[in-house]
Amino acid sequence: MILRAALLAGGLATAAAAEDRRTGYEMMSPELRAMQDDEMSNPGMLWVAEGAALWEAPEGPAGRSCAGCHGEAAQSMAGVAARYPAWDEASGAPVDLSGRIALCRTRHQGAEALEHESRPLLALAAYVARQSDGRPIAPDPDPRLDPWRETGRVLFTARMGQLNLACANCHDDHAGGRLGAAPIPEAHPTGYPQYRLQWEEMGGLHRRFGNCLTGIRAKPFAAGSPDYVALELYLMSRAAGLPLEAPAVRP
Ligand code: HEC
Ligand code: HEC
Structure with missing residues (x-):
């Protein structure tokens, strides 16, 4: 209710306390939650393992790996996924986490670009996100992002x-209800990229x-x-404080 009031007031919904909101995880069956929680049965861990290997792999003419610049991901990447999208100085626009990784490939490794939603980029994003598993979503306060949050x-x-x-017709007005057989979640972007059973693979928020x-x-x-990066910025501010899930599983 607080969330809806904040939206009607036209403000960002960051005022709603985390305990008033429910993530997609909390709406899943106990079986699916158990699948997500157990590393051995979570199918997303396959992508995380692939991402860990890519992190160490030399790329581009200088043969530099992600690890060559960023070292141990457990240190350098902890908390990063919880505050993205972030501002990119060079392009003067926000980038999401996959966009940032793709830029590192071209700018810093001199390697060929990776497409959004391609398997290697999803694997790297899943590996980077894993380093923030369980951390609260903490949007970047950079004021240059504010107009983008408003666009979102x-x-x-x-x-x-x-x-x-509108997205809000389902995800604010009817969250907790049902659309056919599917429960309507509040659309918190807490678990991306994620393994969706319907996709039978990992996919990103923009695919969702x-x-x-x-x-x-x-x-x-x-x-x-x-437009999708703007939507993501808005949804991350709306989800501030909720725990990041990496890798998430969804039906
Ligand atoms: C007609 C109702 C409806 C509308 C409109 C709608 N969605 Fe959804 N959305 C759903 C349902 C139902 C699900 C649950 C997934 C499923 O089983 O399909 C969902 C899932 C999601 C999720 C996944 C949440 C999670 O826990 O991973 C996100 C994010 C999302 N929607 C964002 C949006 C955005 C952004 C828009 C507008 C562009 C939008 N939705 C419009 C019904 C809707
Ligand atoms: C040659 C050094 C170099 C390499 C190699 C490199 N990066 Fe980066 N990375 C940077 C720099 C510098 C930044 C800061 C942003 C910028 O200037 O582009 C950065 C920023 C990032 C960020 C955002 C961190 C934050 O706190 O906002 C992520 C995530 C990232 N890199 C992931 C990767 C991944 C994944 C790879 C391998 C595919 C990689 N990087 C390869 C130099 C590198």
Whole structure:
């Protein structure tokens, strides 16, 4: 209720206390939660292991690895996923975690670009995110991100698609209810990239956005597009304080 009042007031919903909100994890069956919690049965751990190997792999003409610059991920990457997206000085725009990793590939390794949603980029993002498992979401307070957060809020509340529905119609107004067989979550981006049973693989938050847009018969934006990064910035501020799940499992 506090969340809804904050949205109606037009402000960012960071005022809502973490205990008033429920993550997708809390809405899952005990069986799925157990699958996520157990490293041996969580299918996302396969991507984390692949990411750990890529972290050490030399790339580009100078043969530099991620580890060559960043050292032990357990130290250098702890908390990073919990505060992304962040500002990128060089491009004068925000980047999400996958965007940042892709930029390190091209700028710092001189290697070929990795596409959003490609397997190696998902694996690296899953490995980096793993270093923040359980940490509270702590959005970057950089004021240059504020106009983008506001753009994301506007997108979240704008009616779209042939069904003429806003994200907020389901995820604020009817969160906790059902859409057919599926429980409607509050859309907290606490567990990305995630292993979705429906996908039978790991996928990113922007792919999830695309699923919801297709559901309301709207045309999805491209993964990594500025509109999706703005939506992500808004949803991360709305989820501030909730625990990050890496890797998450969803139905
Ligand atoms: C018609 C209702 C509806 C609308 C509109 C909708 N969604 Fe969803 N969304 C769902 C349902 C239902 C799920 C649960 C997943 C499933 O089983 O499909 C979901 C899941 C999600 C999740 C995953 C949460 C988690 O725990 O991982 C996110 C994030 C999300 N939606 C964001 C959005 C955004 C952003 C928009 C607007 C662009 C949007 N949704 C529009 C119904 C909707
Ligand atoms: C040659 C050194 C170098 C290499 C190799 C490198 N990075 Fe980076 N990385 C940087 C620098 C410098 C930054 C700060 C942002 C910038 O200037 O691009 C950074 C920033 C980051 C950040 C954001 C950290 C934060 O606190 O915001 C992540 C995540 C990251 N790198 C991941 C990777 C991954 C994954 C790889 C391997 C695919 C990699 N980096 C390879 C130099 C490197």
